[in-house]
Amino acid sequence: MIDISAKTKLLAWLAALPFLIVIFMFELLPLIAVAANSLMKEDATSIGNYFEILTSRFYLGSFKVSFAISIATALIGLGIGLPAAVILKRMPGKVQQFVVICSNIGANFTGFPLAFSFVILLGVSGSFTLLMQRMGLFEDFNVYSTTGLVIAYSYFQILFAILLVLPALAALTSDLEEAAHIVGASRFAFWRRIGLPILMPSLLGAFLLLFANAMGTYATAWALVGGSANVVTIRIGELTAGDVFSDPNLADALAMLLVVSLVIPIIVEQLFLKPKQPEP
Numbered sequence: 524m525i526d527i528s529a530k531t532k533l534l535a536w537l538a539a540l541p542f543l544i545v546i547f548m549f550e551l552l553p554l555i556a557v558a559a560n561s562l563m564k565e566d567a568t569s570i571g572n573y574f575e576i577l578t579s580r581f582y583l584g585s586f587k588v589s590f591a592i593s594i595a596t597a598l599i600g601l602g603i604g605l606p607a608a609v610i611l612k613r614m615p616g617k618v619q620q621f622v623v624i625c626s627n628i629g630a631n632f633t634g635f636p637l638a639f640s641f642v643i644l645l646g647v648s649g650s651f652t653l654l655m656q657r658m659g660l661f662e663d664f665n666v667y668s669t670t671g672l673v674i675a676y677s678y679f680q681i682l683f684a685i686l687l688v689l690p691a692l693a694a695l696t697s698d699l700e701e702a703a704h705i706v707g708a709s710r711f712a713f714w715r716r717i718g719l720p721i722l723m724p725s726l727l728g729a730f731l732l733l734f735a736n737a738m739g740t741y742a743t744a745w746a747l748v749g750g751s752a753n754v755v756t757i758r759i760g761e762l763t764a765g766d767v768f769s770d771p772n773l774a775d776a777l778a779m780l781l782v783v784s785l786v787i788p789i790i791v792e793q794l795f796l797k798p799k800q801p802e803p
Contacts, residue, residue, distance in 0.1 A: 554782070561775035572776035582758065582777065586784070588669065589755045593737035596676040600733045601726060604684025611685065612692045623686065630682040638746035641666055641675050667748050675747055676737050684733060691725035731792055735785045755781050 564571040576582045611622055644651045645666040656662060665671065695718055703713040719726075741756035750757055755777060762774035 557775045557778050560772050561779045563772045572773045573780070575773065576776055576780060581753070585753045585755045585758045586780070588753050589738055590784075592669065592672055592676060592754065593734045595673055596680045596737045597730050597733035599673075599677045600680030600684035601688070601730055603681045605688050605726070607681070608685050608688040608692055611689060619689075623689065626682040626685045630679050630686060633679050633740065634742035635746040637675060637678065637743050641671065641678075641747060645671065645674070667751065669748075669752055671747055672744055672752060672754070675743055676740065680733050680737065683736060684729060687729040687732060688722075688725070691722055691729075694721050694725075727792055731788055734788070738781065738785060 561572055562568050562570065611619055614622075641649075643649055645664070646652060647665075649666070652664065652666075655664075666674070699717060700713060703717055708716070739756065741760060744752060744754055744757055745760060748757075750761060759774045759777050759781070762768070762770050762777065
């Protein structure tokens with residue numbers, strides 16, 4: 524006689540099998556292929572590609588620029604997205620639903636359409652740029668630069684942060700706020716001593732997702748600045764399909780280092796924020 528729990532587990536695995544097959548074919552298998560190709564240099568197995576990257580100021584500089592842009596835009600996203608989510612949480616349900624839908628659409632409005640929009644607004648002859656220059660502002664502003672990337676990335680990072688933070692705010696119930704106000708805590712004291720500590724795991728997880736989102740952005744960066752910005756994704760694209768210099772194996776090594784740079788913070792976050800098991 525088959526145990527009911529064992530039968531339930533078997534049915535669950537069978538139901539999840541198509542999803543697991545898709546994960547293996549479109550995520551794990553390509554990752555394995557990239558890892559294998561990254562160890563090929565001049566038709567021989569070698570770590571030469573990694574040695575070339577780790578000893579090159581140019582490629583290390585691309586990681587530094589990517590890290591700086593990703594950290595800055597993740598902080599901007601959380602810094603604006605958290606207060607916006609707090610305000611949105613106090614609004615009626617229909618308003619919340621409408622803003623969430625708009626944020627979801629805006630967070631996915633990336634790539635060439637987003638870059639084109641910023642060129643129209645903030646390009647050399649952009650409408651907003653010309654307006655600011657007539658007011659004596661933005662005299663030396665150049666959207667086709669690292670600063671332009673930060674502004675463009677911040678657009679979808681803020682909207683993405685709202686989507687990430689809004690569900691976490693459910694942990695801050697009205698009972699907590701009322702109890703804090705009864706004992707005389709100000710709004711600032713409530714957020715400093717109660718709100719932010721409760722939200723900290725969620726905020727850290729949101730920061731890592733925003734960081735990874737910016738690190739992996741390619742189309743927006745390429746459409747806005749082309750090859751003039753030394754970021755990792757552009758370097759990978761040029762090595763993969765470059766007209767002048769093409770080295771797919773070196774691109775695969777860069778991609779693997781990019782994966783490692785994203786996996787390590789996630790592992791550290793899971794280790795430090797893993798809930799402690801109560802002692803018996």
